[in-house]
Amino acid sequence: MTNREKEIYNLILKNPMISQKEIAEKLGIQRSSVGVQISNLIKKGKLKGKGYIVNEEDYIVVIGGSNIDLQGTSLEKLVYEDSNPGYVTMSLGGVARNIAENMARLGLNIKLISVVGDDLYGKKIIEESKLTGINMDEVIISKNSPTSTYLSILDNSGDMKLAINASDIISNVDIDYIKSNNTLIKNARCIVLDTNLDENVLDFIFDEFSNKDIFVDTVSSIKALKLIKNLKYINTLKPNKIEAEILTGIKITDEVSLNKAVDSLHEKGVKNVYLSMGKDGVIFSNSVERKKYSNYESKLVSATGAGDAFMAGIVYSYIKHSFNSSTLYGLAMASMAINTKETINRDITSEKIEKIVLK
Template sequence: MTNREQEILDLIKKNPMISQNELGEILGITRSSAAVHITNLVKKGKILGKGYIVQDNPYVTVVGGVNMDIHGVPKNKLIPGDSNIGSVRMSLGGVGRNIAENLVRLGIETKLISVLGDDMYGSKIIEESALIGLDMKDSLILKGESTSTYLAVLDETHDMSVAISSMDIYERMTVNFIKEKKHVIDNSRLCVLDTNIPAGVIEYLLSNHRSTDFFLDTVSTAKAKKVKHLIGNIHTLKSNTIEVESITGIEIKTEDDLKRNCDYLMNKGVKEIFITLGKNGVFYCNQTTMNHIKADNVKPVNTTGAGDAFMAALAYCYLNDIDINESAKIATAASVVALSHENTINPNMSVENIKLKVKELELC
């Protein structure tokens, strides 16, 4: 933003009803020059169109995947290669969308940038997002295309046995498209990425928005490799052991291996690292802290959305200046709240319920 644009923005904040002629008289410029500066401010997202509504509310932008989740659960022990009697449920999903919905449920204004089709699933995702207050106006909707779908078969313990993902549509998110969202990214308090989006888009974002803090969810081993050469541009990394190994090349068998991975990543420039260990908790670190916590006696109903809730809670903590030890506790509690419900997103997700869970798990 130029000095002149900042002057105009300051005047508009003081008097949203000020006219372009008045702006010109105060600043010693023509009305047409004032109009040009206002147009630029609109393009940059600093003011929102007519009436000079100023964009002051802090928000988080999530750039990632959206899809329809289909989960099958057997009534008895899962028998591979056979038809299992059980139940099938459908719910809205996608790592990026799940993180974004959890953020909204934690009271954070959130914008989601993704790509989806104009089919039944895509319409449902847009409709449900509007109902909960999740802003998807900057997402790309493609005519005649199918929205991404994720099919998971859980075992009798409700842990994932096998899954199939149909996510080719994500490749339609291009660098040229994401360039058009520059003002959205630049004005974010932070930007959360998941590696479902194309490598070129991730590289562009991390290389061209250096003033933005990025949180990254690595999603899977294969997709984590997309960021291997750019990992130093990440502020906060949330990953599991095999995903971290694919980035660092350091095998994890012991806690010392976890420490070596953290040291490697911090030396590359990552500020905070959270390595999730499933039922064994989370190992986390920054330049001053390295620790391991675990939530005991947790019986999951559905493990699918736990990691997404964990990442959303980390973003919440960042926005509220919460230190890394408390962040790990809050994020762990959020993941437990998530996996205690059959839906990917627990409709009871809230800051209050997370804090109650922290006490219940004796993490405080």
């Protein structure tokens, strides 16, 4: 499609009942030009003719945070209130954006709803994410807020000692913006959320799209609290031990209490639970089975990004296979993620993941 055709196509995708006059006004072009472009879209098979029915393969909508990760690592023991020799790395981040990139690298059709600033970091996120295959058309570019930034300081052993998260920009992804993407979201095969979104926005999404399969990454123990009243809407949840304790009010100290916590999540409405046990693997549970899976053997370079990769593997299996094998695909993705210093392993492909799972 040409750039103009893409603009018109995206407007129709958001609102299939939009008129040619409305399209012309939004884009500042002649109505006759809109008619020509729509005719071209029909010829190319992107529209099915009268009514502007969109002809598009299954896609996944991911909604949540995008940011730049800045990481400083000291070469020697950290000396506080002083300058420390070391090195600084910069990479693309944000839980939702990371999950989206991992899935795009697996060949899935991904549309990201997020926000970046109209600045250097924002442009970097947009451009590099597009190169990985993510559709960034619905990412807001805010002129009023800087791109979300996560700044962390590590000591010479690699342990994080201090971090600052500047992410107020996420409030731009508000209820009105979700409403403006109603048709896009309703037509998605499934929805993936992170809890960086404001609580009222999460509430609206769960209520408005309760008939969709919704996958949720809890992100952190504090942000997981936003989910408590909406667990009944969640198809798939990926908490760690602490987050599961917060969501259920059950202290996990042994196998009995672990099973009680998982049972509680099911009683509250969650269909599929992937309880991360860190180095001890994952507990997968649904109405059919409950099973503990060990991690795949892999050289640990950095654990950063393993959880995002795991979620991508779950969704990949859901789309391409089934939930029966989803834990294996999640663990295979995580095993590749920890093999690199980067947040996302750029060597990830569906062929490599299938090979790990099937060997």
